[in-house]
Amino acid sequence: MFSFITKRLLSGILLLAVVTTGTFFIAHLAIGDPTPGLLGNSATPAQQAAMRAKIGVDRPLLTQFWDWLSHAVTGDFGTSWRTFTPVNDDLALRLPVTLSVVFFATVLSAIFGVIIGIACGLRPGSVFDRVLKFASVVLFALPGYWLGIVLVQLFALGLGWFDATGYVSPEISVGGWLRSITLPSVALALGAIVMIAEQLRNSFLEVNNQDFVRTLRARGLSKRRVTRHVLRNSAPAALTVLAMMFVGLLGGAIIVELVFNLQGIGILTQQSSQNGNIPVLLGLTVMTVVFVVVINLLLDLVLGWVNPKVRDR
């Protein structure tokens, strides 16, 4: 188990190294000269040259990379090319907004996904089960932001139950915080709920068909107890999807934040992409990949706890 975790951790560090290095060079090679994006098209060549010197893109690319890397390993991701504030401060300011929404969305999808998945797994072919199948196609077809727009119209502007846009920090008001993140979280979670439910339902049915379930029944165990065995064995598949969802939601947050005008890392990504603000984009990449690695590591630990075979690896 210990060596297994070590291996996964090393694999995660390798992933981080490969992705950030790749991103660094792709971004630099693709953007080339970032100054028009940063200063606008009206800037004079002299202004552009001054800017290039200031942000250091007049140096050889490898020097820049070494400079960035040697700072990055200490946790310093440089300064934004636009505001000249530390990238870390920018991220720290935006992260709570996105994490609030994504975390809440993950909780919602876990709770409802599991309940719906079990309900459908217990009664396959029922009306409820068919509705899930249909909903999974419909939600696949409707992009999250579209749902977001509809939710805003209906619940915020129409009924006035929630805030239409903007973010309220929980330090100011917990109730306000919940009201401000509910709609974006729901918009994000709907697709994830259906995916988790479908995955759980399918693996539930698959496990239910396995020999050992018949043997458990033949021992006289009650339906509830047998269901517990089935659930325990279908949990790994559902947990894997849940972990994938969390990462997916981090990405999906970009669009949802735009719809709900939340100043999170999504909007920061969009702005930095438009301006060619490479240090911020790199900071965002590192942060996201770290999230991915941590989540996957947690998943491995949980899977090891659920599935004894993993432990022996």
Add this chain to the structure above:
Amino acid sequence: MTAAPFPANLAPVKRVSLWRRFLRRPAGVIALVVMILIVLVAVLAPWLAPYDPNLVKLRITNVGPGGDHILGGDSGGRDILSRLIYGARTTLFGAAITCVSAVLIGVPAGVCAGYFGGVTDRVLTWISDALQSIPVLLMLMIVAAGTGQSFPVLMVVLGLFMAPGYYRITRGRAQAVRKEPYIDAARVSGVTNPRILRTHMARAVYPPIVVQSALTAGLAIGMQAGLQFLGIGSAQTPSWGQMISNGMLVINTHGLILLWPSIALGLTIASLAFIGTTLADLISIRVEQPTRRMRLRARQELAKAPASAELPDRVASGTHAHEVADCALRIDNLRVGYPSPAGVKEVVRGVSLDAGPGEVLGIVGESGSGKTQTMFAVLGLLPIGGTAVSDGIHVNGKEVGGLPALERAALLGRSIGYVPQEPMTNLDPSYTIERQLVEPLRQVQGMSKAAAKARAREVLVRVGITDVDRVLRSYPHQISGGMAQRVLIAGAVSGRPSLLVADEPTTALDVTVQAEVLELLRELQQEYGMALVIVTHNFGVVADICDRLVVMKDGRIVETGAVEQIFRSPADPYTAELISASLDDADGRVELDKAHVGGEDGAR
């Protein structure tokens, strides 16, 4: 070889093409028609669109549907219908780029990984996992920052991130094909690797790739619209995502402007999704969930009026040896069927048998003869969709066939014990052996925790396990097959049942272990005075421990009798065939061949 007649009574296997089966599904057909229409609109856009999609007429700014402009104008004064039609072009073009690049990256990589394995496989799989774990949109935004927002480039990058889907499918298939003996044969006879891959892989991989492409295209279209919604892409190229983004700005005053592109987008992705799921249903081997109506119909068909001269099949086969009241088990005219598109498929067609207390009854027959299904019906644990009707199932002299499911289930673990065939798949992999033995004792027998633990140890010792402590602590994957079968036997007898049913209890075991397990069953049966019904295809097993014998073929009983009598003079040619097939001497083999060909001619 050439003389052997082709079995005429086997229904010819219908090989209906995937395409024809697809056309029988209404959801799939509708989705396909919609998709074809959208493709036509995209291809014919220059001829279909009434106006230039970028032509600005201030007069029609935010004008509703009607007049010259069928769907009205948008907030920029442009004709909505024309923009929708050209948007279809942009959308499908982008999706096509993504799918093609994903296939071109994913499929060759998957084939290489699956076929060559080893380091190639590990490296490629690591890359695939890595691609799947990075948020796509973030990467696309980074690429978009530099590429001058060129959409084709973005869609190729998206294709790279979609490639793992194809990679997984082809890798799995390639691994499966690699294990096939004919691949080795091809290699030995000097066929080159690329040629093997081309000829043998293409066909196996084709259907799931089509499914994956439908889903990939749907995802690509959604992602593309999302990027356009975020303002990426040229303003001069009409696109649905851009139209949605524009529509959002005026949603409160002119909601329709948002509605049209949303419908177009939703319809396109949904039809792709329906095409994909319909195809996936058709090619998967997943068991269809029978509806309640199908189950009801199966029951009615099975229960149809029995006994008439024209339908000899409806008369029960087999005989009883004991009075009802004296039976540990008695089955009267049992039928088991599964719903199928053509009505109901009967796998057990009128079976009657019985076993007295303390008697060992063997049920023999080749696979597919219905012996295991008969036993599942006795337990009341038929697989999904299975329906059993009978004139009576008696356990210990009591009719139980008509009992409600819950009361029926109450017999299990108390009156009836069950020993399964395959030891390794019949233990729950997630729990320790101790937990699996103790749980039924506590719940079913109502024992205290300590008493249940003590009983579990005691039974394990009884079934011949020496290091009881280690086995109790172990998970199923940590013990051997023979050990697991002993554990399962211990579980079956720990509730002291009066009837033990064993389904091929030795088939999955090593030959040396087989005899021991059989001997154990025999001992336990005598010690506890249980009736033992043992399903097998092995006459060695029968000769070893059975008192009486039932021979089954095609869901019916062909012969019932005492073991010695059947061995000495089998009444049915099929029984004789089975017996000689079990004997290993050369003469028997020759006779068997003769008997087999002759028997087939005679029977058909």
